[in-house]
Amino acid sequence: MCLGIPGQIVEISDHETNLALADVSGVRRKVNVTCVAGEGLDALVGKWVLIHVGFAMAIIDEAEAKKTMDTLNALGEAQEEFEAMFESDRAMEGRT
Numbered sequence: 001m002c003l004g005i006p007g008q009i010v011e012i013s014d015h016e017t018n019l020a021l022a023d024v025s026g027v028r029r030k031v032n033v034t035c036v037a038g039e040g041l042d043a044l045v046g047k048w049v050l051i052h053v054g055f056a057m058a059i060i061d062e063a064e065a066k067k068t069m070d071t072l073n074a075l076g077e078a079q080e081e082f083e084a085m086f087e088s089d090r091a092m093e094g095r096t
Contacts, residue, residue, distance in 0.1 A: 003072065004050030004057055005081045006065035007031065012041045020044060022051060024082075025069070030089060031056050052081070054088030 007022035007029065018034040018041065033044055033056045048065040049056035060068070072081070 003081045004052045004068070005072070005085065006048055006060065006068050007051045007056075008048050008065070009033065009044045009046065009056070012045065015041055020056070022049065022056070024051065024085070029085060030054070030092060051085065053084045054092060 005024055007024040009020050009031075010023050010028065011021040012033075013019045013021050013030065018032055018037060019030050020033045020041070021028045022031045029051070031049070031051050031054055033041065033049070036044065036047075036049055036056045036059050044056075044059075048060050048062055050058045050060055050068070
């Protein structure tokens with residue numbers, strides 16, 4: 001099963017490569033926002049997204065973000081998704 005972790009886009013870090021910074025439980029992570037950039041990159045700042053292995057897969061509202069994180073924490077599955085995200089970050093940094 002694929003899980004997404006909620007995060008809030010706080011900054012567009014690279015317009016050319018569609019990379020943004022997302023706040024995920026107080027930690028800022030690079031995410032690719034290509035899949036959710038329909039209204040333009042700058043329109044994403046402040047939006048909540050579901051992140052899976054470094055990609056923002058869907059835009060959600062704040063209530064859904066909280067509900068999702070609460071559910072993941074209750075199930076104890078958030079750690080596995082965080083590890084996948086961190087592995088994705090390491091892979092992205094290795095390419096630059």
